[in-house]
Amino acid sequence: MKSSLFLALAGLLSANAQMPRPQPFESPVVHADRTVTLRFAAPNAKRVELSSQFTVGNQEMRKDEAGVWSITVGPVKPDLYPYNFVVDGIGVSDPANPDLFPNERFKASLVDIPGDPPLIHAVRDVPHGEVSYHQVKSAVLGATRPLLVYTPPGYRAGTDRLPVFYLVSGTTDTEETWFKVGKLNSILDNLIAEKRAVPMIVAMPYGNMMRGTPAPNSPQAADMYRLFSDELTKTIMPFVEATYRTREDREARAIAGFSRGGGQSLFTGFLNQDKFAWIGSYSAYLTPAVMEQRFAGICGDPEGTNGKLKLLWLGVGKQDFLYNDARAFDEFLTAKGIRHTSLTTDGGHTWMNARAYLTETLQRFFR
Amino acid sequence: MKSSLFLALAGLLSANAQMPRPQPFESPVVHADRTVTLRFAAPNAKRVELSSQFTVGNQEMRKDEAGVWSITVGPVKPDLYPYNFVVDGIGVSDPANPDLFPNERFKASLVDIPGDPPLIHAVRDVPHGEVSYHQVKSAVLGATRPLLVYTPPGYRAGTDRLPVFYLVSGTTDTEETWFKVGKLNSILDNLIAEKRAVPMIVAMPYGNMMRGTPAPNSPQAADMYRLFSDELTKTIMPFVEATYRTREDREARAIAGFSRGGGQSLFTGFLNQDKFAWIGSYSAYLTPAVMEQRFAGICGDPEGTNGKLKLLWLGVGKQDFLYNDARAFDEFLTAKGIRHTSLTTDGGHTWMNARAYLTETLQRFFR
Numbered sequence: 001m002k003s004s005l006f007l008a009l010a011g012l013l014s015a016n017a018q019m020p021r022p023q024p025f026e027s028p029v030v031h032a033d034r035t036v037t038l039r040f041a042a043p044n045a046k047r048v049e050l051s052s053q054f055t056v057g058n059q060e061m062r063k064d065e066a067g068v069w070s071i072t073v074g075p076v077k078p079d080l081y082p083y084n085f086v087v088d089g090i091g092v093s094d095p096a097n098p099d100l101f102p103n104e105r106f107k108a109s110l111v112d113i114p115g116d117p118p119l120i121h122a123v124r125d126v127p128h129g130e131v132s133y134h135q136v137k138s139a140v141l142g143a144t145r146p147l148l149v150y151t152p153p154g155y156r157a158g159t160d161r162l163p164v165f166y167l168v169s170g171t172t173d174t175e176e177t178w179f180k181v182g183k184l185n186s187i188l189d190n191l192i193a194e195k196r197a198v199p200m201i202v203a204m205p206y207g208n209m210m211r212g213t214p215a216p217n218s219p220q221a222a223d224m225y226r227l228f229s230d231e232l233t234k235t236i237m238p239f240v241e242a243t244y245r246t247r248e249d250r251e252a253r254a255i256a257g258f259s260r261g262g263g264q265s266l267f268t269g270f271l272n273q274d275k276f277a278w279i280g281s282y283s284a285y286l287t288p289a290v291m292e293q294r295f296a297g298i299c300g301d302p303e304g305t306n307g308k309l310k311l312l313w314l315g316v317g318k319q320d321f322l323y324n325d326a327r328a329f330d331e332f333l334t335a336k337g338i339r340h341t342s343l344t345t346d347g348g349h350t351w352m353n354a355r356a357y358l359t360e361t362l363q364r365f366f367r
Numbered sequence: 368m369k370s371s372l373f374l375a376l377a378g379l380l381s382a383n384a385q386m387p388r389p390q391p392f393e394s395p396v397v398h399a400d401r402t403v404t405l406r407f408a409a410p411n412a413k414r415v416e417l418s419s420q421f422t423v424g425n426q427e428m429r430k431d432e433a434g435v436w437s438i439t440v441g442p443v444k445p446d447l448y449p450y451n452f453v454v455d456g457i458g459v460s461d462p463a464n465p466d467l468f469p470n471e472r473f474k475a476s477l478v479d480i481p482g483d484p485p486l487i488h489a490v491r492d493v494p495h496g497e498v499s500y501h502q503v504k505s506a507v508l509g510a511t512r513p514l515l516v517y518t519p520p521g522y523r524a525g526t527d528r529l530p531v532f533y534l535v536s537g538t539t540d541t542e543e544t545w546f547k548v549g550k551l552n553s554i555l556d557n558l559i560a561e562k563r564a565v566p567m568i569v570a571m572p573y574g575n576m577m578r579g580t581p582a583p584n585s586p587q588a589a590d591m592y593r594l595f596s597d598e599l600t601k602t603i604m605p606f607v608e609a610t611y612r613t614r615e616d617r618e619a620r621a622i623a624g625f626s627r628g629g630g631q632s633l634f635t636g637f638l639n640q641d642k643f644a645w646i647g648s649y650s651a652y653l654t655p656a657v658m659e660q661r662f663a664g665i666c667g668d669p670e671g672t673n674g675k676l677k678l679l680w681l682g683v684g685k686q687d688f689l690y691n692d693a694r695a696f697d698e699f700l701t702a703k704g705i706r707h708t709s710l711t712t713d714g715g716h717t718w719m720n721a722r723a724y725l726t727e728t729l730q731r732f733f734r
Contacts, residue, residue, distance in 0.1 A: 042456070042457055044455065044456050045455070045456075045457065087454070087455075087457050088411065088412070088455060089409070089411050089412075090409055090412065090454050090457070090459060091462070092457060092459050093460065093474050095458070095472060095473055095474055096471075096472065098469065098470065098471045098541055100467060100474070102465065103465065104463075104465045105462060105463065106462055107460050107462055107467070107474065123502055123511055125504070125511075128501065128502040128511075130499045130500060130501050131499065131500045132497045132498065132499040132500075133497060133498045133499075133500075133546075133552075134495065134497050135490055135495040137492070144490055144492070144495075156610060156611075174465050179500075185500075243523060244523075
């Protein structure tokens with residue numbers, strides 16, 4: 001038995017987690033013409049579909065004699081996309097694909113369709129920074145929580161103090177999502193190599209305040225944003241500034257995030273103008289009511305606010321289910337005379353857009 | 368619509384990955400009596416089972432009116448265990464559980480049954496080290512590959528040079544498995560806090576040499592181990608020693624690993640006795656044939672070998688499917704007069720045992 005690789009490997013797997021034997025195929029396979037083939041072994045399933053953000057609606061897959069379902073789609077526009085299989089109605093990540101979408105609730109796989117020239121999130125032959133995982137004790141939340149921190153190429157050997165960008169992920173995302181899906185590290189490695197971004201430290205906290213998930217326009221959302229502001233300023237910033245060589249002036253601190261993280265970033269940036277001069281909102285907003293109630297000082301003093309803010313950046317997709325709310329926030333700022341920069345793109349509330357907005361703002365911060 | 372949290376969140380999810388709406392329940396839930404409840408929503412499934420390493424065989428789950436399948440098992444012996452659901456024959460990780468088992472082939476979830484006092488892998492209120500993700504360009508493999516590196520508490524503020532432990536994971540595991548499943552960082556944080564281990568740097572490379580998965584006792588396995596030795600000594604060690612404050616004498620270098628990683632560690636340690644004085648094998652072995660053919664010098668000079676090796680440590684479980692091979696290796700070393708330390712435990716080829724063997728060796732290295 002030991003002489004059989006197949007049995008040996010099946011044994012390893014079954015001993016590890018009693019899972020099915022390894023697939024005798026690869027999935028996904030991205031072809032030269034940018035079509036992609038996906039495969040899933042399920043001899044007894046009645047129906048297997050591909051659910052992805054590179055196809056419109058679910059695509060039915062076909063089963064071969066061996067019970068392996070497959071589909072080839074595309075050519076696909078180069079980008080990094082989430083997908084999963086729907087097996088008789090159940091969402092399943094791709095067992096053959098180690099690249100997973102870190103999330104509290106769903107389990108999707110990731111497929112990268114490379115561009116030519118390579119996209120900005122591709123791992124290129126440039127100096128690489130690193131991403132460090134920390135455990136940080138929070139008196140605010142009464143828990144020890146994870147924090148990821150990117151440092152640029154050469155940081156360990158260097159002596160410079162660097163600006164810090166606090167980057168917050170969205171509802172159901174984890175502290176890993178900006179790293180594993182947002183590709184913050186590769187994007188920033190590439191922008192720094194091209195001198196399109198300045199070297200900076202990027203702290204990626206876990207944005208879930210463990211107080212449920214209030215709707216973005218509910219009063220509870222503003223209370224949760226307030227709690228996040230306390231956690232960021234009382235726990236995370238002191239940890240980052242004690243652990244890394246940071247600049248500690250407001251013009252050397254930025255905050256931005258996607259979805260809930262965008263709301264948290266707007267709220268925290270507005271509430272702590274003495275600490276942040278650069279604010280970004282990706283597919284997010286604050287309601288006019290929250291602005292009037294919580295930030296009367298900002299709404300009533302546009303000149304003072306404009307004098308303090310180096311950048312207030314808003315990005316949203318036309319198909320985003322939050323588009324109308326994001327537009328209302330944008331128009332509110334305009335009506336109040338608060339200077340801001342807006343980018344409206346195609347697409348929805350997706351991480352493809354989140355990466356695009358990140359790439360935009362990384363080139364503007366700290367210059 | 369936006370005023371409905373449920374629709375807003377469902378919108379977020381569907382926009383993120385077209386996944387089902389979030390479960391209105393938690394899974395897993397570990398109770399005070401160390402029983403654990405697991406839940407999975409599948410209104411249309413015919414049969415849902417729990418497959419885990421804390422139950423013997425698969426356990427059938429029961430469906431409620433809402434179509435949510437659940438089961439409560441235990442009390443469970445405190446440890447960190449992999450599990451998944453088997454939905455009409457398809458293995459599925461737990462959608463409600465963000466803790467996944469990093470692996471190339473299967474997708475299992477992790478549940479931690481806490482002990483009292485807390486187990487050695489628990490996140491305790493002690494100073495914490497950090498784990499850094501690097502991208503390392505390999506001339507040996509012609510690719511840029513991931514590398515994880517643990518540094519102990521206080522490393523960034525310190526000036527000491529530290530010993531380095533190279534820790535290799537097993538077949539189908541990834542470079543993340545020793546971190547996310549092996550809990551190297553928490554175990555070492557706790558051992559260092561209790562002065563049961565010396566502060567050290569731990570480098571966790573990706574052990575897959577991308578040359579298939581030869582059976583552990585095949586000639587191809589030895590060739591793959593040889594390639595790993597080249598990659599470790601020509602790519603990984605130079606990177607680690609250029610990036611971190613390392614001691615660079617052989618008595619300040621250890622290598623160990625689980626399963627395939629154990630074979631790679633034995634082979635690399637024996638082939639590079641000038642570089643390594645501490646070697647550990649967790650649930651692994653080299654065949655007598657490989658020892659005779661590749662390491663005649665070691666087999667023929669036990670005194671010289673014993674004089675060089677500070678520790679040759681072997682651990683295996685009685686139910687491990689590699690147990691007989693591991694025993695044969697142990698007996699071969701004894702017959703040749705090569706000094707070694709053996710630990711035989713209960714259990715199989717599991718990460719519960721891998722963590723136990725890691726904890727043993729961390730207390731012996733570099734003292």
